[in-house]
Amino acid sequence: MNSLTIICLLMVALVPACAAAQEIPPFPPPPADISSTATVVTADEPGEWLNITGRVYKADGKTPYAGMVLYLYQTDASGVYNKTDNSWQRPRLHAWVKTGKDGHYTINTIKPGAYPGRRDPAHIHVIVQLPGEHPKWIDDFLFERDPYLSERDVKSAASKGTFSHIMKTQSDNKGVLHAVRNIILQ
Numbered sequence: 001m002n003s004l005t006i007i008c009l010l011m012v013a014l015v016p017a018c019a020a021a022q023e024i025p026p027f028p029p030p031p032a033d034i035s036s037t038a039t040v041v042t043a044d045e046p047g048e049w050l051n052i053t054g055r056v057y058k059a060d061g062k063t064p065y066a067g068m069v070l071y072l073y074q075t076d077a078s079g080v081y082n083k084t085d086n087s088w089q090r091p092r093l094h095a096w097v098k099t100g101k102d103g104h105y106t107i108n109t110i111k112p113g114a115y116p117g118r119r120d121p122a123h124i125h126v127i128v129q130l131p132g133e134h135p136k137w138i139d140d141f142l143f144e145r146d147p148y149l150s151e152r153d154v155k156s157a158a159s160k161g162t163f164s165h166i167m168k169t170q171s172d173n174k175g176v177l178h179a180v181r182n183i184i185l186q
């Protein structure tokens with residue numbers, strides 16, 4: 001076992017809930033009937049309801065990326081991936097969504113909670129697999145005004161303009177939060 005392997009194993013052991021130390025994210029085979037609207041939770045899920053809409057674009061930032069499958073997973077409102085072992089590899093809340101002809105997608109879920117006892121911002125992980133490539137994460141979906149946002153995230157998001165991965169949320173008269181996240185895949 002070389003030193004790099006030992007360091008990676010230590011990182012996984014020290015950060016069990018986080019996927020940062022993993023090289024290749026899991027990308028479970030999508031079901032056959034994915035639509036452009038994903039419903040991640042059932043009606044009895046505790047938490048703030050969250051509606052995310054957006055469009056996915058090709059590398060030029062202008063051409064809609066139709067038919068792209070996104071796999072997303074997140075913690076529940078209490079900040080855990082599941083109540084058995086809290087492994088990020090077995091997230092209870094997960095779904096697939098496939099962009100429509102105009103690259104549009106919608107996700108209906110609840111706002112994730114931050115990891116308990118940690119200082120990581122609440123987030124939703126999203127994985128894509130471009131043709132001929134390995135699955136990869138895109139920038140986590142984050143939330144404006146989260147007290148744990150890092151300066152790096154804020155600067156990075158600001159540089160992306162309308163493709164910011166830090167989402168503004170607005171509550172409607174039913175208390176549902178609405179957010180927009182547009183994505184460039186390159």
Ligand SMILES: [Fe+2]
Binds near residue numbers: 017018019088123125
């Ligand atoms: Fe996470």
